Amino acid sequence: WSYDLVSTWTHEGRVVRLLTLIDEHSRECLAILTARRIGAQEVIEQLAEVMVSRGIPEHIRSDNGPEFTAKVLRGWLQRIGAKTLYIEPGSPWENGYCESFNGTLRDELLNGEIFYSLKEARIAMDSTEGTVAPSLT
Template sequence: MHHRTDDGRAFRTLNILDEHSRECLAIRVKRKLNSTEVIDALTDLFILRGVPAYIRSDNGPEFIAEAVRDWIKAVGAKTAYIEPGSPWENGYCESFNGRMRDELLNGEIFYSLREAQIIIESWRKHYNTKRPHSALGYRPPAPEAIIPMDQRPIMH
C-alpha cells in the first residue's frame, strides 16, 4: 500500500497475512520496498513460524523479482501468484488493505516515517488481538498473540 508523511514524502507498507487465520503477521513500513525487503521480512517470519507450503502474492515487481522467486524455492516453499487484474483471488488481503486504509491511514497524519512505523504496528496488534472479524465468527484472528502483563514470565 502507498501513503505519505505530512511532508509529502511517500512510503509503502508490506502487509503479510496468514491466509487461514487472517492474522496480520507483519507490516513493514519503508520509503521504498524492493525484493530485499520482501526477503528480509519473510526470513524473519520463517524463523519464528516456520516455512509455509505456499506464498500467495500479487504480481508487484518486488514479489516477482527473480531474487524472491529463487529464495522462496530455496527455502522449500512454492509461489502462488494471483492472476493479473484478479484482486478477488486474494480477497482477504484486499479486505485487510481496505480496513487499514479506512480505520487508520485515512484518519492519521504521520509527521515522520518512524511515527508511521510505530502507529501502524500498534494498529496491527489491535487488529490481531481485539478487532472482530466476520470471517472468523466475529472473533479476532489472534487474541492470544499478546500475553497479559500479569501472565508473562518474570525475568530474574
Template sequence: MIELTRQYGRYGYRRIAALLRDAGWHVNDKRVERPWRREGLNVPMKHPKKGRLWLNDGSCVRLRPEHRNHVWSCDLVHCRTDDGKAFRTLNIIDEYSRECLAIRVDRKLNPGNVIDALNDLFILHGAPSFIRSDNGPEFVAQAVQDWIKAVGAKTACIEPGSPWENGYCESFNARFRDEFLNVEIFQSLREARILIEEWRKHDNTKRPHSVLGHRPPAPETIVQMDRRPVMH
C-alpha cells in the same frame, strides 16, 4: 458505547457489541443496536462485493487455506507522511487465522526487503506451504522466487488484473486504510512505523473480526464469562 465509537469510528454496532462483551458487559447485538441507531452512529454501507475469476471450464481460481501456515498473503499499500513524502507498507497475513504477521514500513520497498521480512517470519513461524501475491516486481523478481523455492515454500501469484484472487489480503488492506491510514496524520516515517505496529497488534489481539465470530485472530487474554457484569 459512545466512547468506543469515538475511539473506533469505522466500527459497526456488532463489533462495538463484541468489544463491550470483552470489557465485561452482558449485552447482545440487538441491545446495542437500538441506542446505536438512536444516537445516529450508523457506519456508511460497504461497496458491493466483487465476483471471483471463473475459467472457461467453470472452475474458480482459488487456493483456499486449510490450516495455519498453509497460505500467506503479501501485498503493498501506499501512503504519505504529512510532508507529502510517500512511503509503502508490506503487509503479510496468514489467510487461515487472518492474523497480520508483519507490516514492513519504508520509503521504498524492493525484492531484498521482501526477502528480509519473510525470512524474519520464517524464523518465528516456520515456512508456509504457499505465498500468495500479485505480479508486482517486488514479488516476481527472480531473487524472491528462487529464495522462496530454496526454503521449501511455493508461490501462488494471482492472475494479472484480478485482485479479488488475493481477497484475504485485499480485505485486510481495505480495513487498514479505512480504519487507520485515512484517519491518521504521520509527522515522520518513524512515527508511522510506531503507530502502524500498534495498530497491527490491536487488529490481531483486540479488534473483533466478523468472520471469526467477532473474536480477534490472536487474543491476548481469555475473558471469564461468568464474571461479566450485567448492563442495566
C-alpha cells in the same frame, strides 16, 4: 500466507510503503514492514524474520508486482520450499484476505492519520501487527 503493498504519504507528500503479511488461515497480520522503499531484498528480510518464529508456509500468494516476481525472491522461496501463487493481473479478489486487511487498514487507520515522519508511521503500524482481518479494532 499472502502479502501485498500499500502506499500512504507523510504530511509533506513523501511516500510511505507498507508490506502487509497475512496468515490466510487465521487472518492474522503477521507483519507490516514500513519503509520509504520496499524491494525484493526487503521482502526477503521481512519474510525470513517472520519465518524464524512461524515456520515456512506451504505457499505465499501475491499480485504480480516487481517486488514479488523478482528472480532473487522467487529463487529464495524455491530454495526454502515455499511455493509462490500469483494472482491474475487485475484480479485483486484472488488475494482477498490481504486486500480485505489492507482496505480495513486504510479505512480505520491510514485515512484518519497524518504522519509527520516515517518513524511515526512505523509506530502506528507496529500496533496493528497481530490483529485479525477484517477489523483492526
